Amino acid sequence: MKLAFTKMHGIGNDFVMVDCRHRPFPLNEAQIRDIADRHTGVGFDQLISIEPPRDASCAFYYGIWNADGSPSGQCGNGVRCVAAWLHRAGELAIGDTVRLESPSGPVTVRLSGPLEVTVDMGVPVFEPSRIPLRADAEADRYAIEVGGETLEIGSVSMGNPHAVVLVPDVQAPSLYRLGPLLTTHERLPEGANTGFVQKIGRGQLRLRVHERGSGWTLACGTGACAAMAVLHRWGEVDDRVQVTLPGGTLTIDWAGPGHTLWMTGPAAFAFEGEWLGSAH
Structure with a gap:
């Protein structure tokens, strides 16, 4: 054809x-x-x-x-x-x-x-059943066993499921092993986009994303939104954040619960x- x-x-x-x-x-x-x-x-x-x-x-x-x-x-x-x-x-x-x-x-x-x-x-969705994430109750953070390690994640749906992990360095070699394992983890029954995020400041993040169904990508727009939403919920960032991925930078604006989240980029x-x- x-x-x-x-x-x-x-x-x-x-x-x-x-x-x-x-x-x-x-x-x-x-x-x-x-x-x-x-x-x-x-x-x-x-x-x-x-x-x-x-x-x-x-x-x-x-x-x-x-x-x-x-x-x-x-x-x-x-x-x-x-x-x-x-x-x-x-x-x-x-x-x-x-x-x-x-x-x-x-x-x-x-x-x-x-x-x-x-x-x-x-509006970012944090309710576990709507992400979906297997959890007893909604929480800001979840402990999850991945590849012999315990990771602390935030989880949110931006129209698709995301797991977000705050790390000291998004270039750490261990992330290449952990990303695929978290993306397909049994507690994420539909899989998830796994975002490893490094905080540079209250208005600046670095991010790498392993996407379900596609693997490591140069950029993930919903992943940038998810990373900002989770870190905003944790009190780590302000209402406007520049998120830099391997392929470039997006601007994410979110005023918090009850508000819609806006993404701007090329x-x-x-x-x-x-x-x-x-x-x-």
Whole structure:
């Protein structure tokens, strides 16, 4: 089959964008994995479809799939790329605020420039059953056994589940072993994006994220939101934080419980292409 696509990224978190505004989504799980292969396919962290909305209050729906073919509920860097893609397609003007529908529900985006987007990521969810996290009761911190060590984590849903660990150094070699183990831990029944966060100051964090279904990525927008939300809850950061990931920096604003969290960052186009791959 032939499939036209756009390759984009948000601070290095890369996506294959598929235009499904006027046709059904054409791919199965095996084909998604084939496109994700960085040697024999195109390569991506997530594949995103742009479709008509299911919710009449929204302008468009976007679907998200990880590199292993599994669906995802939300992608912060991805939604910024959706907004920039819609602008280039003539669907969204600079200065516009529009409501988009994600697999986890509506989000509001504001296009401040052709490649600069602010996203209302919703209210962080700390209730264990809604993350989901296996825990007796909601707490600020949870002790969890991982790879023979006891880690203290915060956990939150930003439309997808996250485990956040405060560490002295995000470059510590041990994190490469612990990340995959925590992502698939039995206490996180749907898996989780694992964020290792280093506090530089009350307004500055460094972060590395091991994403469920995609592994280590250069950036994770919901991971940056989760890290800020957890550390804000712990009293470690102020209401505005710069979160620096290997691929670049995002600005996260959150005034605390009951308020929505806002993420601002860039989106970039890489190239257009046509996939000629497998028919299975």
